[in-house]
Amino acid sequence: MASKNSDTINGYIYHYTYEEISNRYELINKGLNKYIKNDTISLYSLIATVSLGEINVDFTTDKYKKKVALKDYDRIFIMEFLDFGPVNRLFELKENEFKLIELNPPMFEKLYNENVAENCWYILMSWDEKPNLSKFADELNEKLVIYGKDVIKNQYQFHDYLNLKKDEYLQNNILLINYCVPL
Numbered sequence: 001m002a003s004k005n006s007d008t009i010n011g012y013i014y015h016y017t018y019e020e021i022s023n024r025y026e027l028i029n030k031g032l033n034k035y036i037k038n039d040t041i042s043l044y045s046l047i048a049t050v051s052l053g054e055i056n057v058d059f060t061t062d063k064y065k066k067k068v069a070l071k072d073y074d075r076i077f078i079m080e081f082l083d084f085g086p087v088n089r090l091f092e093l094k095e096n097e098f099k100l101i102e103l104n105p106p107m108f109e110k111l112y113n114e115n116v117a118e119n120c121w122y123i124l125m126s127w128d129e130k131p132n133l134s135k136f137a138d139e140l141n142e143k144l145v146i147y148g149k150d151v152i153k154n155q156y157q158f159h160d161y162l163n164l165k166k167d168e169y170l171q172n173n174i175l176l177i178n179y180c181v182p183l
Contacts, residue, residue, distance in 0.1 A: 011043035011066070014058075014090045036070070043068045047090070048101045052108050052123060057179065058090045061098045087181045100175050102127040109137035110179075115148030116158070120180040128173050136174060140165065 046064040050057050106125040122140060124133050147158040166176050 009043065009066070009068070011045045012047050012058075013041055013043060039071065040067050040069050042066070044090075048098070050101065050125070051105055052110070052125070052179075055179065056084070056089070057177070059093050059098060059101055060090065061093055061095050063095065065092065085182075088179070091177055093175075096170060097175055100125075100127060100170075100173055106175075107131050107133055109133045111137060111141050111144060113141075113144040113148045116144050116151060117178070117180065119183055120178055123177050123179050124169065125175045125177070126173055131172075131174060133174065136169060136172070 043066045044060050044064050045066065047058045047060045050059065104127065106127045108123055108125045111122045111124075112120075122144070124137055124140070126133055143158070143161060147154040147161075151158075162176070169176050
């Protein structure tokens with residue numbers, strides 16, 4: 001991005017849309033404003049992409065996020081364009097969670113219970129050499145079944161349970177995310 005003062009900044013922009021954008025040249029020619037209806041965007045200076053089998057997810061922290069007012073920039077050059085569909089691909093983590101991520105692919109377990117959340121998975125990840133993910137996955141899966149019997153009644157208990165588990169998992173160098181795709 002080049003500002004009106006000729007300052008430049010680089011980073012990653014994530015824009016979730018159901019609109020079809022054919023390529024980066026369309027963004028340049030028709031302008032980013034056609035697709036982004038806000039006055040500001042979030043620009044990320046660092047992301048870590050992790051492959052989890054057939055899906056890729058990106059991670060960053062608030063430390064690498066900058067709010068940018070579009071009116072302050074004359075030019076936005078798209079160096080690379082990736083259409084990943086209308087999924088939540090970017091996860092902003094706490095600093096201690098982000099420190100778990102390494103270059104090598106993680107071991108992971110995906111848990112699904114459509115009674116709790118349709119088209120959403122809870123994913124446990126670890127970069128330790130011999131994580132005991134199956135133990136944690138089995139325990140979490142049991143709770144998904146229990147809480148899934150009456151989601152409305154149990155929603156607050158389940159939310160509290162997940163927050164406690166996320167902290168426990170972090171102590172065991174395990175990251176938990178909730179990954180969803182559109183219906």
